Amino acid sequence: MILGLDHLQISIPAGSLDQALSFYVDVLGFARVPKPASLDPHGAWLEQGGVNVHLGEETPFSTDGCAHPAFRVADLEAVLKRSNEKGLRHKFHEGPDGFRRASVFDPFGNRIEFMQKL
Numbered sequence: 001m002i003l004g005l006d007h008l009q010i011s012i013p014a015g016s017l018d019q020a021l022s023f024y025v026d027v028l029g030f031a032r033v034p035k036p037a038s039l040d041p042h043g044a045w046l047e048q049g050g051v052n053v054h055l056g057e058e059t060p061f062s063t064d065g066c067a068h069p070a071f072r073v074a075d076l077e078a079v080l081k082r083s084n085e086k087g088l089r090h091k092f093h094e095g096p097d098g099f100r101r102a103s104v105f106d107p108f109g110n111r112i113e114f115m116q117k118l
Contacts, residue, residue: 007045007052008069012108013061017044020055023106027082028071063109070113076100079114 012020021044024030030046030053046053051071073079080090083104093101093113103113 007054009054009056010069010106010110011058011061011063012043012055012106012110014042014057014059016108017042017055017057019107020044023086023088024053024055027086027088027104028079028112061108063111065105065109065111068103068111068113070101070115073114073116076102076114076116079104 021032024046025032028048030048030051033045033047035041035043035045042057043055046055053069080102083090088104088106090102090104093103095101098118100116100118101113103111105111
């Protein structure tokens with residue numbers, strides 16, 4: 001039934017789009033792409049390597065710090081270095097076998113996991 005993944009929606013606090021773009025574009029390397037004119041102009045659509053992320057401004061905003069997308073990366077250390085340069089916290093995770101994993105928390109506390117195949 002499922003043909004593929006179209007996009008990930010990540011919630012951010014209303015009025016914080018510039019701060020979100022600083023993380024998702026400057027740190028993670030996503031490019032901003034135009035949203036269709038028929039949609040709510042708030043938030044942003046991002047794209048990189050066939051992965052589509054939609055940032056949606058929410059009022060009220062909350063995160064549990066657990067729900068997350070997980071991205072496969074070629075160089076986990078490079079992601080962590082860029083995140084650390086922005087003062088963002090991260091933590092490492094165990095397993096599964098064959099992967100090195102860590103999560104970075106965006107400026108709003110959303111958990112973003114990264115997995116590097118060993």
